[in-house]
Amino acid sequence: MPKTVVPIGPQHPLLKEPLSFLLTVEGERVVDSSLRLGYVYRGIERLCQDRNYTQNLHLFERVCGICSYVHTLVYCQGVEALLGLQVPLRAQYLRVLMCELERIHSHLLWLGVLAENMGLTTIFMYAWRERETVLDIMEELSGGRVTHAANVIGGVRLNPKVDQTTFDQIAARLRGMVAQVEEFQDMVLNERTLQARTQGVGLLSAEQIRRYCVVGPTARASGVDVDLRRDAPYAAYDRLNVRVITHQAGDVWARTLVRVQEVLVSMQVCQQVLSEMPAGPLTVKVPRRVPTGEVVSRAEAPRGELIYYLRSDGSDKPARVHIRTPTLPSLATMGEQLRNINTADVSAVLSGVDLCIACADR
Amino acid sequence: MSELIRSLVAWLIFPGFGFLFVCALTVEWIDRKLLARFQGRVGPPWYQPLADWIKLMGKEDILPVGASEWVCAALPIVSLAASLTAVLYIPVAGHTVSAFEGDLIVVLFLLSVPTLAYFLAGWASVGVYSLLGGNRSLLQYLAYEVPFLTALSSPAILSGSWSISQIVEWQMRTIWGALVLPVGFGIGVIGLIGKLKRTPFDIPKAKSEIVAGPLTEFSGRKLALWRLAIGVQTVVGIFLLVNLFLGGSRLSIVLPVAPVFALKSLLMVLLLSTISALYARLRIDQLSDLGWRVLAPLALAQIAVTVWIAP
Numbered sequence: 001m002p003k004t005v006v007p008i009g010p011q012h013p014l015l016k017e018p019l020s021f022l023l024t025v026e027g028e029r030v031v032d033s034s035l036r037l038g039y040v041y042r043g044i045e046r047l048c049q050d051r052n053y054t055q056n057l058h059l060f061e062r063v064c065g066i067c068s069y070v071h072t073l074v075y076c077q078g079v080e081a082l083l084g085l086q087v088p089l090r091a092q093y094l095r096v097l098m099c100e101l102e103r104i105h106s107h108l109l110w111l112g113v114l115a116e117n118m119g120l121t122t123i124f125m126y127a128w129r130e131r132e133t134v135l136d137i138m139e140e141l142s143g144g145r146v147t148h149a150a151n152v153i154g155g156v157r158l159n160p161k162v163d164q165t166t167f168d169q170i171a172a173r174l175r176g177m178v179a180q181v182e183e184f185q186d187m188v189l190n191e192r193t194l195q196a197r198t199q200g201v202g203l204l205s206a207e208q209i210r211r212y213c214v215v216g217p218t219a220r221a222s223g224v225d226v227d228l229r230r231d232a233p234y235a236a237y238d239r240l241n242v243r244v245i246t247h248q249a250g251d252v253w254a255r256t257l258v259r260v261q262e263v264l265v266s267m268q269v270c271q272q273v274l275s276e277m278p279a280g281p282l283t284v285k286v287p288r289r290v291p292t293g294e295v296v297s298r299a300e301a302p303r304g305e306l307i308y309y310l311r312s313d314g315s316d317k318p319a320r321v322h323i324r325t326p327t328l329p330s331l332a333t334m335g336e337q338l339r340n341i342n343t344a345d346v347s348a349v350l351s352g353v354d355l356c357i358a359c360a361d362r
Numbered sequence: 363m364s365e366l367i368r369s370l371v372a373w374l375i376f377p378g379f380g381f382l383f384v385c386a387l388t389v390e391w392i393d394r395k396l397l398a399r400f401q402g403r404v405g406p407p408w409y410q411p412l413a414d415w416i417k418l419m420g421k422e423d424i425l426p427v428g429a430s431e432w433v434c435a436a437l438p439i440v441s442l443a444a445s446l447t448a449v450l451y452i453p454v455a456g457h458t459v460s461a462f463e464g465d466l467i468v469v470l471f472l473l474s475v476p477t478l479a480y481f482l483a484g485w486a487s488v489g490v491y492s493l494l495g496g497n498r499s500l501l502q503y504l505a506y507e508v509p510f511l512t513a514l515s516s517p518a519i520l521s522g523s524w525s526i527s528q529i530v531e532w533q534m535r536t537i538w539g540a541l542v543l544p545v546g547f548g549i550g551v552i553g554l555i556g557k558l559k560r561t562p563f564d565i566p567k568a569k570s571e572i573v574a575g576p577l578t579e580f581s582g583r584k585l586a587l588w589r590l591a592i593g594v595q596t597v598v599g600i601f602l603l604v605n606l607f608l609g610g611s612r613l614s615i616v617l618p619v620a621p622v623f624a625l626k627s628l629l630m631v632l633l634l635s636t637i638s639a640l641y642a643r644l645r646i647d648q649l650s651d652l653g654w655r656v657l658a659p660l661a662l663a664q665i666a667v668t669v670w671i672a673p
Contacts, residue, residue: 006490006572013569025494028646119561119568119643125401193562193642343494344645347571 003031006343010039014117014347017357021334021350025343033338035331040361045321052316053079053153053290061147063323064359066109069102070301072151075321077234078297078310079153082290090280091155092236097273098141098150099235099299100266105134106302107217107259107266111184114256114351118197123187130180137170155283164277171274174267181267185260188253198253202337202349205250214329216304217258218353222250228300235299240272252352259354289314303327303354325359369459377454379446386593387411389600389631396635411593415586423582426489433486434580437479438587444475445594452601453530453610455623461527466518469526469602470511476595477503477557480566483588484576495575499566501646502556505653506563510553512661516546516668517606526602530610539607542671545664547607549657551633554599556649558592560634562641563649600630 006025010018018039024032044063048056060075061068073095080087087095108131115123135145141158142148150156188194204214209224219226227244229237245261247254294311304326313319330353337349372378390411398405425434451458451465477499484496517539518524521532533539540547556563567575577588604610604626644652 004490004493006494013573014571027497115642119564120641121397121561122401122639125403129402191642193644196644196648197642342645342647344565344568344571347568 002026008346008350014350015355015357016113017355019355019357021338023338023343023346028343030338030341030343030346033335035334037331037357037361040358042362044362045323048318048321050317053318056318056321057151057153058149060321060323061149063362064325064356065146066106066356067102067301067303067306067359068147069098069150070299070306071323073099073235074297074299074306074308075310076151076153077299078295078308079290081295081297082293082310082312083153083287085154085284085286087155087235088281088284089236089278091282091284093273093277094141094156094158094282095151095235096237096240097270098138098148098156100269100273101134101138103266103302104263104270105131105138107263108134108181110259110351110354111256114198114252114348115194117347117351118194120194123184126180127184130177133173133177137173140166140170152283154286155281158282167274167277171271174270178264178267181260181263185257185264188256188260194256195253197344198251198256198348198352199249200251200253201341201345202252202255202352203250204333204337208333208336209250212329212333214304214333215326216301216330216354217255217262218330218333219304220244220246221254221258223248226305228298228305232298236273239276240269242269252348255352255354289316290318301326303330303356303359323362325356325362327354327356327360331355331360372450372459373446377449377452377457377459381454382446382449382594382597383590385597386590387415389597389627390593392628392631393635393638396632397639400636400639415589418586418589419583421582421585423584425487426579429487429489429579434483434584437483437486438584438591441476441479441591442587442594444472444479445591445598448472449598449601451526452598453527453605454601455620456610458527461525463528464524466514466524466526466529466606470514473557473595473598473602474503474507476591477507479591480559480576483580484566487576487579489579491572491574491578492576494572495566495568495578498568498572498646499559499576502559502563502565502649505646505650506553506556506657509549509653509657509661510557512658512665513546513549513553514602514606516543516661516664519665519668520672522672526605530605533609538609543607543664543668545660546668547603549661549664550603550607551630551637552657554603555634555637556653558596558599558634561638562644564643565646565649568643600627600634604630 003024003026006023008021008023009015010020020036022034023030044059048059051059057072060071063071108127112124112127138148139145141162142150143159150158204222206223209219209222215226223246225244225246229242230244243265245258245265247258290312292312292314296307296309298305298307306326307324309322310318311320374380391408395405425431448469450460451469481496481499484492517529520542521529523529559566577585580588608626
């Protein structure tokens, strides 16, 4: 059968961000694929060297739109480590709250995108409607729905009118969301057309996960039990109960189930944070100069382990910042996942790993 | 002379082109509105399909290098013509333009023409996505058409006539076809969803996989005509199923003809929209599986039962 090259991207209804896959297709089977990144490359790692540490907060928040908060969190934790600062407890709890809210909205966004790519537009609409609640909460806390400017070096910067009543209202709104998210879980477990499209698709064994250093829900769906919130706690995670969800199947269906159940876990963590919120200051005084040194800072972004390497040479601008986003190893597995599959499964595979191209390109 | 005028009115106004044009736009609006409400959205205003169509007619009409201009221009017209010819034999609110013994078979054949035109559109408008979509549409056609034709034959066997008007007359005398032949009705609806390429069988035009399938490279006036052809095909398919299984235009108590027919057609639209909102898109091999392993045996079983109970 003749081979045709089907381009997925840079513009394609499947992709939310530009990416170029060239799939070699024989009839209805994909035999090979090649990947090209860089369409959203903004040179952030170079740009940050011309800006001081505070200006870089603004820059790193915009590496990604969906996981913007955790990028600033990792950066701030790195700089705080270089400075030897201890962030106040209340600020740490608020950082956890924002991180978990971001995880919820990122996973709901992803669920909608997966459903839309499977032709189940109804779930896309429902998931994104639930997401609005979370975005409204984030706007109330920080003033922004997508980029929050809520982290500063030494603490958090939140809406000063927020008090315990606001936290109680937020807790109530999150409790109101639980029913719908449990329906999503029910749907993943029982809806046959979704299962027909996602089960057995995009299989990755635990061995492949380890070989490609895949992290996050994609790894946990193949039975690899890694979660930075439990393994290397940061912010206030060492005081909170985080249940790590793993599944053994290793296909797109398992990844869907892991993410939906992680939303439920995140909501429980938020409830715990909101009820245990300590009083105290939000920031700590920051010295003017960052001493020479290098640090590796990491956190569990919605897509997995996010790593920042920071090197300071004693000036007010960072000497080097290197970002390893969790999408990069997932993209590395694409070659294997896209080999010898149905053309129709391409949308499931690409949706399953929760690509964040802006993160991958920086 | 009055014969000619009557024919022209039938072909151009009712139940011909004008009526079907309005029906196609109405059905598209109801479908989009229902889908929107199911999804928690507001949905478009009533004039949206008309506005979309007018806008498309005014847009730039280009095709890729290597695509055959006249074939691509002719295909939607052929598709439209086939559906319009089919409606001549289908009773619309009791009025049939013409009828003869065996017109059911002619109608089913004519309703296959748009599917083939759709497939040719993929081939004639060269483009990677179009070719993939064209191949899929042909595979899909093979999967649903056999059970569809078989299921639609069951009311004919039951009523003893292969003319749609006679089948409707028979249902008026006895009972709705769907109540006696539920399996046939179910397979008819599933087959219609496959023919109209609606979710869960919108595989040839799977937006997230092959952009727009065979119609990817169409734009402007050709695309407007294609959308009209698809809309008219939807309406004609619905009319066909209403006549074969839902008793056409009469209930067992005497009621005005036109509203009853309209109500039944609306029920069909509701059914189709609900199914579209509920399910994800199947893969083509899963559809082939479903068609040959489940639907075809069920349709044959339905035929066997029908032959056994036919008077």
